[in-house]
Amino acid sequence: MAGFRSLAYQVRDARNDRALRRHSLRRCLERFAPYGHRATWWHLCDRHGIAPEDRGADPLRLVAALEELEDARGVWLEYERQFAERRRREKHHGLRRPEWAWGDSGDAVVRCADPGVRPEGTLGEVLRRLIHALESEPGTACPVCGDTELQWPQVPALCPWQGIHSWDGPVCAGCGIVVPRPALADTPTAGAA
Numbered sequence: 001m002a003g004f005r006s007l008a009y010q011v012r013d014a015r016n017d018r019a020l021r022r023h024s025l026r027r028c029l030e031r032f033a034p035y036g037h038r039a040t041w042w043h044l045c046d047r048h049g050i051a052p053e054d055r056g057a058d059p060l061r062l063v064a065a066l067e068e069l070e071d072a073r074g075v076w077l078e079y080e081r082q083f084a085e086r087r088r089r090e091k092h093h094g095l096r097r098p099e100w101a102w103g104d105s106g107d108a109v110v111r112c113a114d115p116g117v118r119p120e121g122t123l124g125e126v127l128r129r130l131i132h133a134l135e136s137e138p139g140t141a142c143p144v145c146g147d148t149e150l151q152w153p154q155v156p157a158l159c160p161w162q163g164i165h166s167w168d169g170p171v172c173a174g175c176g177i178v179v180p181r182p183a184l185a186d187t188p189t190a191g192a193a
Contacts, residue, residue: 004031004073011066018056025062025069032073034123035177039115043123044068072123076109079131110144110177113153117176119144130183138185147174150184 002010010016010024026041033040042052044065050057110130112118119126126144133143141148150170169179 002027004028007031008066008070011062014059018059018062021059021062022050022055022057025066028066028069032069032076034072034076034110034127035112035118036115039112039118040069040123042115043118047122068122068124072127075124075127075131079127112176113171113178114176119175119177130180133183134180138183140185142172142174142177142179143183144177144179145172145175147172149173150179 007024007028011021011028013021016024025044029037029040035043044050045052047068048061048065050061050065110119110126129144133139142150150172152170153168169181169184171177172179
């Protein structure tokens with residue numbers, strides 16, 4: 001199975017036909033998709049003028065989209081490195097449970113509740129804003145766009161396993177992300193409208 005860098009090489013390789021280059025970019029999203037796969041793809045398509053279903057997309061646009069994705073991945077990998085370093089220090093000093101931690105891997109770290117509603121700006125900018133908010137004191141607004149209208153999802157009474165998890169939070173009305181609970185000062189423990 002090809003890794004992110006090998007797929008990125010295929011996107012840049014001018015010897016590959018356009019369909020393979022586009023397919024390789026889509027496969028990069030299997031390795032790193034900060035908004036989730038569909039929302040990240042739509043974001044890249046919108047920002048770089050690629051039709052989502054165009055199998056023969058302009059290679060220059062594909063490379064520009066890849067560069068934006070690589071920048072965001074670089075931000076994420078640097079954050080992970082710093083987080084691991086900090087956790088080693090904390091464990092050395094006896095702190096066994098972090099105050100907060102990201103979900104698993106780099107998949108959907110800035111999850112969008114609706115793939116059609118995404119934050120403004122590049123993926124890297126959005127990740128930087130979220131990381132900054134999580135490393136600062138908790139606030140009352142969305143850490144990405146600053147909107148204060150946050151809507152908690154309804155938890156179905158018949159489906160207790162679909163409740164709000166420790167990382168889930170309200171959906172921002174401004175940019176559509178699911179705001180991580182650790183970024184908010186006062187967070188209810190159950191969904192409320």
